[in-house]
Amino acid sequence: MAFDFLVPIEDKVLAHCELLPPQALGKNIFKHTERKGLPVLANATIAIFGVHESRNAFEKKMGRLDISGLRLQLYKLMLGNWNSTIVDLGDVEQGEEVEDSYFVVKEIVAGLLEENIIPIIIGATQDITYPTYRAFDGLKNMINLVAVDSKFDFGDAEELISSNSYMSKIITDKPNNLFNFSNIGYQSYFNAQEEIDLMERLLFDAYRLGEIAFDVSLAEPVLRNADIVSLDARAIRASDIGMSDNFSPNGFTGREICAIARYAGISDKVSLFGLYEMENSVQSFQLMSQIIWYFIEGVNFRIKESPYLDKDSFTKFIVPTDDEDLIFYKSNLTERWWVEVPSILTSHNKTNTPALLPCTEKDYLEACNQNIPERWFKAYKKGFN
Numbered sequence: 001m002a003f004d005f006l007v008p009i010e011d012k013v014l015a016h017c018e019l020l021p022p023q024a025l026g027k028n029i030f031k032h033t034e035r036k037g038l039p040v041l042a043n044a045t046i047a048i049f050g051v052h053e054s055r056n057a058f059e060k061k062m063g064r065l066d067i068s069g070l071r072l073q074l075y076k077l078m079l080g081n082w083n084s085t086i087v088d089l090g091d092v093e094q095g096e097e098v099e100d101s102y103f104v105v106k107e108i109v110a111g112l113l114e115e116n117i118i119p120i121i122i123g124a125t126q127d128i129t130y131p132t133y134r135a136f137d138g139l140k141n142m143i144n145l146v147a148v149d150s151k152f153d154f155g156d157a158e159e160l161i162s163s164n165s166y167m168s169k170i171i172t173d174k175p176n177n178l179f180n181f182s183n184i185g186y187q188s189y190f191n192a193q194e195e196i197d198l199m200e201r202l203l204f205d206a207y208r209l210g211e212i213a214f215d216v217s218l219a220e221p222v223l224r225n226a227d228i229v230s231l232d233a234r235a236i237r238a239s240d241i242g243m244s245d246n247f248s249p250n251g252f253t254g255r256e257i258c259a260i261a262r263y264a265g266i267s268d269k270v271s272l273f274g275l276y277e278m279e280n281s282v283q284s285f286q287l288m289s290q291i292i293w294y295f296i297e298g299v300n301f302r303i304k305e306s307p308y309l310d311k312d313s314f315t316k317f318i319v320p321t322d323d324e325d326l327i328f329y330k331s332n333l334t335e336r337w338w339v340e341v342p343s344i345l346t347s348h349n350k351t352n353t354p355a356l357l358p359c360t361e362k363d364y365l366e367a368c369n370q371n372i373p374e375r376w377f378k379a380y381k382k383g384f385n
Contacts, residue, residue, distance in 0.1 A: 006038065006108070008037075009091075024078060029088050044087045049091060049120075051121060051124065051128050052067070053092070080296070092104050109132050123275070130166045133170055133228060144227050149184075152186060152199060152206070154168050155168055181205075212260075219259075221357075226264070226267060226269060233279070233288065236257050241254075242284055245279075261291045265296060265298020339364075340355070340356060
């Protein structure tokens with residue numbers, strides 16, 4: 001059983017919890033301890049665990065990630081007005097081989113997904129995204145992956161999997177369950193033109209840092225359609241995360257990255273949230289803890305809604321264009337928007353209705369001016385799921 005490989009939370013973290021006020025997260029999370037063993041998963045909503053595997057780091061790590069240091073900061077934060085039951089499963093240590101670590105992560109994530117528990121993974125390196133993607137094998141046919149990252153991480157096709165090339169492995173590995181990949185926050189000078197062209201050829205979505213920084217709400221419809229969200233801490237501005245080495249002066253601010261995390265939490269489709277590539281510093285751990293807090297906050301405000309299930313709660317808009325009519329829906333409750341993509345009928349929908357692509361009000365207004373949203377074109381071309 002893969003859960004047997006989880007190492008309990010360190011005693012210093014548990015001792016710290018004893019000093020916290022009753023409203024603190026540390027007093028309200030069910031923890032894996034040496035004395036009590038693993039917490040019961042029966043009613044859990046969210047499960048946090050750390051992964052120490054870092055041997056495939058592109059830039060070799062100076063030392064082991066201090067996940068206990070991050071826990072000290074996370075546990076200090078105050079509980080929101082939440083209904084979620086949160087468990088902390090402890091950590092996965094390095095296996096004998098990297099593949100052993102991947103296997104354990106994959107099995108733990110698969111076990112949690114089967115129980116409808118959302119894993120939050122604190123990983124040393126972003127290649128851990130690969131086994132989390134493989135955990136969906138047999139559970140879901142097609143996966144939408146969103147990376148919050150300054151790079152696309154395609155690397156060299158000949159290169160073995162690393163934190164800088166894990167996406168190549170995901171794209172080429174069988175079974176190929178990746179339906180769509182979206183990048184939020186890429187910085188052009190970190191990505192070869194060939195990589196940018198490849199994103200375009202594969203009909204993947206990419207949003208430059210400047211686009212999202214100008215209007216962070218553009219990230220919401222992208223995250224609303226994600227199954228996996230993988231966040232590379234190096235997408236965050238060096239000054240905001242308190243690090244100089246391997247971090248860029250440009251990147252998301254602390255406020256922007258927390259807003260993105262909350263959007264990821266609110267999406268009722270996001271089944272896994274991973275945070276990777278952070279470094280050992282108090283400021284780094286404080287920001288990462290706040291990102292996790294905002295994700296959990298979002299999960300607690302999830303609303304399942306669909307124009308096909310509850311027509312009375314939506315307003316329908318028909319926009320005639322030169323090629324065909326575009327049909328938009330706006331939720332009267334959340335004011336979120338969707339647009340129909342008629343190129344493919346949703347396989348899981350017995351009514352044979354066109355698939356719905358999350359979008360923004362701006363997309364609707366642009367369509368009214370005969371400017372068809374680019375994301376709609378891409379979805380139309382490959383059949384949106």
